[in-house]
Every structure is written in structure tokens, then in C-alpha cells.
Amino acid sequence: MSILVVAEHDNAVLQPATLAAVAAAKEIAAKGGGDIHLLVAGAGCGAVGEAAAKVDGVVKVIVVDDAGLAHNLAEALAPAVVDLAGDYDYLLAPATTAGKNLMPRVAALLDVQQISDIMAVEAGDTFVRPIYAGNALATVKSTDAKKVITVRTTAFDAVAADGGSAEVETRSGSYGQELSSFVGQELSKSERPELTSARVVISGGRGIGSAENFAILNGIADKLGAAIGASRAAVDAGYMPNDYQVGQTGKVVAPELYIAVGISGAIQHLAGMKDSKVIVAINKDEEAPIFQIADYGLVADLFKAIPALEEELNKVL
């Protein structure tokens, strides 16, 4: 009995989402799941393998290094995972866009019904997952012999990135394939913390009014060390890029403090942030649904309230 966690990385750095997936694996291990192994599949990813070996709770790291695995393409990566799957009862990955892209392909190749986005481990075969935009939590029991699982990273406290000393095994393989090829990427560059792991998130909605106006949030974000997010309405309107979207189909965040600015609070937005510890809503419409879940609501014109808030924070912090 053992557990394989697929590490998320860019061939240079191990992504923190992996640490939350390992945390879920530890809970499964505590319920009889066995040893935790971490798979680092990539090209020239040796440094990631070394970092992975230090992750708390990991017994073994398997590095599969092949040019065909350079760009995280599901068509190449899925067979690499399947080749190892025979030795494992559980295959886990974080429910990031990479994990969501990969794992169902793995599951189908193994004839397994995947369990997506687990939030809790009830037993070795029983898990809690959100359905209907998080308006219901389903407890599901898998009857498949092998479990393929993606993990909601905000629902598990990340394990420590160091302290462990796993053995590293390097395996060869040839995963070049004809089906897909990488053309390019446009990644958002930001000095701010990553949205899904930030301690504070300040998000803007349609009420912000334009892409230029989003700069109004910068001062508070700087002051609080916050990540900036956006509602679907703001992303659809072109104010912010897609990777800023918080919601049912965007990113799920659960920071210590979430500040919603000019966001009405559509069901699908709430699905992405309602597990935040403290929620602040600033909106000029006092009927906005966001106020129903906010710990602190301020009914005000954001263009007056935000500069005033920034000034007040400067005074007290």
C-alpha cells in the first residue's frame, strides 16, 4: 500500500501546491494508506528532485527525466504516471490547472473514476468534496481498487518544504509523443504573493470600472503584502487577466483576510473565497449579496473608501 503524489514544478522550482497535496497524502497515510512517494516528471528537473527529497513526510522521490516531459503536456505525462501506477493504491495531485488537466487522463487510462478537489479525508476510501459551487459538500466513497484524486490546496495545511530526507530514484523513460506540442506561454509577472497562498487578498469586481482603475488597489496591496484578485465580471470585462479570477471556475483562495471591493457577490465568486478567515466587503449597494457573508461590510463608494482606507492603514501600521 502506498501513495504517489505528482509534484507540480517548472523544471526549476517545486510549486507550493505540491506541499498541500502531500498534506492530504499524510492524512490518507494515517488512515492506512502507506508510504508517500513524490513523482517529479520533467526535463532537466534534477534540482526539483532534490528539493522534493526534503519535503516533510516523503519517503521516496522518483525522478523521471525525459525531453518529452519538458512542458507538462498531459499526452506525455499521463503515460509516465500510468507506467508507475501499478505500485500504488493512491495517485494524488494538487487541483491546480496542471493537476486538473493531467489526472482525469491518468484516471481514464486506469479505468478509475477520479475524485476531484477533495477537502477532507474521512477514511481510506471516503472523501469530502465540494459540489454545486461549494453550496453542498458531498462525502463520497470510492469503489475503485485504485484511487485517483486531486486535492483542493486551500483545504489542507501545507507540509514543511524541508526537514525530510527521502531517497531519490531516477528512472529513464521515453515519453516523446506526436499528439501535442508546446508553442509558448504568457505568464503574468508580479512581485506580489501568489494568489492561492497569500495571507491577504484584495479583489476587485465590475465596480472598479476599468483596467486602469484597478491600480486603485495597489496601495493597500503594497501595505498589507496582499495578492490582487478579481471577480469573473471584472475578468470578462477585460479589466484583469484570467489568472486573477477568484471563483468556482477560477482560483479558490482561503486567506486570513479577503477584501472584496466593488464585488456584488455572485454564487460563483463566493465559491472561490467564502472559506477565507475574515471577509471585508466594500460596495456602494447595501443590498449586494457579498454583505451576507462579510464579517465587516462598508457601504461606500469605493473610489472614496479605498484611498481613505489606504490613508488609515498608513496611520496605524
Next chain:
Amino acid sequence: MKILVPVKRVIDYNVKARVKADGSGVDLTNVKMSMNPFDEIAVEEAIRLKEAGTAEEIVAVSIGVAQAQETIRTALAMGADRGILVQTDVAVEPLGVAKLLKAIVEEEGADLVILGKQAIDDDSNQTGQMLAALLGWAQGTFASKVELGDGKVQVTREVDGGLETLTLKLPAVITTDLRLNEPRYASLPNIMKAKKKPIDTKAPEDYGVDVAPRLETVSVAEPPKRAGGVKVEDVAQLVDKLKNEARVI
């Protein structure tokens, strides 16, 4: 080129799901049902490819209860050519759906499958990837831009860090993200015309697919409720509460 567009009948986007008192599931009696919003985007994309002269025929497929026929009619009213309903009262899981779709793709000889990245009821986000795996095809998930070329398709994908562009060999499976397009509303004449478009009704057994669920739902519960908050008078009071009451700044 023939395009297959799977469409799912789900709770309407604007309706808040309510958990049944006995914890057996979500109460869908007398709840407004609609086409999964991501599937509308898939239908729209297929229609645009047809309007551009790249696709000849669009087949809308739904797997579910008899009323899923209405969802297919919606796709036909938007511009799909014909429909296939695989009728069953079983809540078919993504793996079962992917197996049925594989059989239909092979029977129809479809070259491209476009479907929503996830359904807003079970939020699984699996079917497209599973279908691509079973067919041995390439997958372009979370697409925000699709450009068909000769024997290949270039797909721009919405990923955690921003955007990523891939070239996929055809045939392929594409799953739609929100920014791919804005679906059209069906016009009244097209709604009338759609009533005459053919829909074949089949059963899972016709395709030799076992759709028995692999996941047993033990219970369905409401998430913990957030305690009602307070309204603050001004930013000074807000900052005071955050600092001294919530202690988060």
C-alpha cells in the same frame, strides 16, 4: 469536418443549490434547469467554425434523463444540426460519460469534440480529459482561443500562471473556458426551426457501456455557515476592527 458537442442539463447558473433535509443530495424538484454554461460556449464555438466554413456538421449529444432533450433543443436552436440523447435515469459519472462519448465519436466519425471544462453541478472537470485519453487523442483544456489549421489546431489555454499555447494534432478534444466566446441567444425563428431537427434517442446499453457509478454518495451536507457580520460606519472603524477585533492586520 464533423464536430461533436456534448451538452449537459444542470441546475441554472443563477439558482442556489439547496441540500435535501435527509442529506441524500441536492433538491432539484421545481428548480430551473439549463444548459451547463461552459457547454453553451462549446456550442457557440462549434457554430462559429461552421459559419467560417471549417465544419460541415455539428452533432449535439446529451446523456441523462428524458428532459435532457430540451438541452439538446437549445443547442439545435443555437445552430447545431442534429442531436443524440443517451437516455438514462442513472447519474452517469464522468468516466461513464467519456466511455459513451467515445462510442458515439467512433460511430459518427467526428474529427473534433468541443465541450465545457466542467459542469456547474458536480464541478468534476474530468470528462474532456477522460474522453481524450480513451480515444488516444490530444486534449486542449480550458481553451480561451481556438485556431484550426491543416490537420492541427492551435489552442490557447487559461492556466494558473496566465496563458499557454499548444498545437494539437487532429482529431482532438477541446474543453472551453469562459473567455473563449460569448454564446448567442437563439432567435425565435431558429427555436421554431430547431423543433424539426432530428434527435435520436439511445440507451447506454446500445453502446455496450456499463454506467454503474463507481463513487457512492455517503451523504451531502450544507457547508458550515458563516456567522452574520456587521456593517461598519467608516474606514477608521473598519481598520480598528481588523486590527483589534479580528487581529488580521
